[in-house]
Amino acid sequence: MTDLHLPLDRSAGRLAAQIAAGFRAGVRSGRLTAGTRLPSSRDLARDLAVSRGVVVAAYEQLTAEGFLIARRGDGTRIAPLARPDDSPAGAPARPAPARPAPLPSGAAPVVPGARTPVDYDLWPGSPDLAAFPRDRWLAAERTALRALPNEALAYPDPAGAFVLRAELAGYLGRVRAAHTDPDRIVITNGVAHALSALTRLLRANGHGVLAVEDPTSVRQLPMLQATGIRLVRIPVDGEGIDVAALARTDARVVLVTPAHQYPTGVVLSPGRRARLIAWARERDGLILEDDYDAEFRYDREPVGCLQGVDPDRVVLLGSVSKALAPAIRLGWAAVPPPLAARLRTHRLHTDLGTPVLPQHTLAEYLRGGGYDRHLRAMRRRYRTRRDALAEAIRRHVPGARVHGVSAGIHLYVELPPGCDEDRVIARAARAGLSVAGARPMWSSGRAPHARPALVLGYAGLGEGRLVKAAELLGQAVATGAQG
Ligand SMILES: Cc1ncc(COP(=O)(O)O)c(C=O)c1O
Incomplete structure (x- = not known):
């Protein structure tokens, strides 16, 4: 079996992260080369005297990052990052110059004061400013x-x-x-x-x-x-x-x-x-x-x-x-x-x-250590807020679809097909809700094919207010869809 040389400092904790860091260093230094087959999580866990879950977590992390490839029947291997046939199929040897897609116009306002009075500010981009330490x-x-x-x-x-x-x-x-x-x-x-x-x-x-x-x-x-x-x-x-x-x-x-x-x-x-x-x-x-x-x-x-x-x-x-x-x-x-x-x-x-x-x-x-502590606290807070908003949208905005992984401080929400994005935004604004439309974020070539959508920043509102905002959004969508 491959000798992986993964030194662990047990007193430092976060063993999965240490194992992952050891692999990354091995790949970067060339010590672990593309195609190298790794021991099973069970074997490596036994070698390192850690629980199997720790090794599974490290392997999953490294697979998501592209360092490892896991295939059924072939085990887990170091990914061939620089493999020549990784180039996308059909790419010309000397790429033809592409015409730049025209850029979207009508960028959304970035100055909050430019908007109507706002009771529920879901404009994306800011963290919870009240939580600044x-x-x-x-x-x-x-x-x-x-x-x-x-x-x-x-x-x-x-x-x-x-x-x-x-x-x-x-x-x-x-x-x-x-x-x-x-x-x-x-x-x-x-x-x-x-x-x-x-x-x-x-x-x-x-x-x-x-x-x-x-x-x-x-x-x-x-x-x-x-x-x-x-x-x-x-x-x-x-x-x-x-x-x-x-x-x-x-x-x-x-x-x-x-x-x-x-x-x-x-x-x-x-x-x-x-x-x-x-x-x-x-x-x-x-x-x-x-x-x-x-x-x-x-x-x-x-x-x-x-x-x-x-x-x-x-x-x-x-x-x-x-x-x-x-x-x-x-x-x-x-x-x-x-x-x-x-x-x-x-x-x-x-x-x-x-x-x-x-x-x-x-x-x-x-x-x-203040930065780490602040991030830990904010992570807990934002997770609760994201879950509350995503759930409230599912409940109050029928036909809407929440996109993306559980992360960040904004949600990408596709509106029901046929909805008019601008009309929903205008109606939401009249109800005191500030939201950004997604259309200006797409190139003019793709915008007509993208489903109408909103980008909602949820970091600054507590759960109760987020639920209320979703209710108002549901009403704006219902009337917006009717024209
Ligand atoms: C995609 C993206 N990257 C980065 C930033 C942050 O920019 P800055 O660090 O200049 O505040 C933003 C802010 O809105 C953003 O939308």
């Missing part, structure tokens, strides 16, 4: 400021404060199975800033095309368009982005939301993860992984990030916008080293870096 953030800020040497108040390192990059490298490795270190991390003012800066940089370095998912976030589209890069839209289905369609375009950079597609809520399937990585290797391409809400998965451990599978082909983007509050405007990019150096120089030439004190505050908050 004001006292603990203030305490972290005091501690950080007291310890800050005077020199740290000069113009900062444009890549970000080293203490924060070091804390984040540890955090992202532990929580997202990322493979990173402080030198690969660049601190930004949120994912939006990282995306704008990277897109400009890539465009200046010869990348004329950026592939984005269809549907996607309408908030990001104008920012990307403003960089002058040509956007091509790639369809998303029940398994995430269609990698075969991506391979038929001339794009070498793609922006994806693999852990929880925005807005549909689907998770990129293990097969597609492998094919996407294979695409990037064959195309000498780059994957921009928007990990915007991956900490919030309620039914199981979140799928590890793609960046952990191939840190030289994937840029991992994240921020505190969903975990704490968007107003903090702090985020990060874990970037392959040559690009990290160029991004750092780009920051030096464009904005001289991110404010220093919030960086030290976040580093202190991470170091003291």
Whole structure:
């Protein structure tokens, strides 16, 4: 049987996560090669003196992440990530340039004040702002400021404060199975800033095309368009982005939301993860992984990030916008080293870096365990809210369908066929309900074929109010459907 060399620290707990981390490290280092057959969960559990459930959980996690493939009758093997025949069937050897799909117009308003008086704010995008840990953030800020040497108040390192990059490298490795270190991390003012800066940089370095998912976030589209890069839209289905369609375009950079597609809520399937990585290797391409809400998965451990599978082909983007509050405007990019150096120089030439004190505050908050504690509490709260809203929609909005996995802070809800999305939104607004329609998130080519749908942010309302909101939505749909 394969000797797997999986050292376990029993005192540290989370044994399944330790086993998974050991496998990932073995695959990355080349010690565990594609096709290697793994011991059965029963045998490995006996070898490691752990319960079988622990090994099963680790295998399931790694299968979802694309590191392992389980086939009936063939056991479990290390996945052939870079197999040449992983390229999508029918992809031309030299892809024909694709015409970019026209972009959707009529982006939904992003300024809350632009809407009518709102009793039930289900606009997606924000976490529970009332839960912002004001006292603990203030305490972290005091501690950080007291310890800050005077020199740290000069113009900062444009890549970000080293203490924060070091804390984040540890955090992202532990929580997202990322493979990173402080030198690969660049601190930004949120994912939006990282995306704008990277897109400009890539465009200046010869990348004329950026592939984005269809549907996607309408908030990001104008920012990307403003960089002058040509956007091509790639369809998303029940398994995430269609990698075969991506391979038929001339794009070498793609922006994806693999852990929880925005807005549909689907998770990129293990097969597609492998094919996407294979695409990037064959195309000498780059994957921009928007990990915007991956900490919030309620039914199981979140799928590890793609960046952990191939840190030289994937840029991992994240921020505190969903975990704490968007107003903090702090985020990060874990970037392959040559690009990290160029991004750092780009920051030096464009904005001289991110404010220093919030960086030290976040580093202190991470170091003291406050960030993890806050996320644990929020996970419990959001899970209850999501379940309450999903159940109330099933009860009060007949014919509606809730999409996506149990995760995040928004729901994608398909309305009954034949419903007029705009009319439902207008009627909901008259009842004091603020909701976003999905149509602007689709390209104009696909929008007419997509079922009418709403994207509902549930993080800020308690269960009782969510149930009431679903009742009002049911009435808006009933009248909207009648015209
Ligand atoms: C898909 C997606 N990614 C990322 C973000 C977060 O952006 P930022 O970190 O700049 O606040 C958002 C915010 O709405 C989003 O919709």
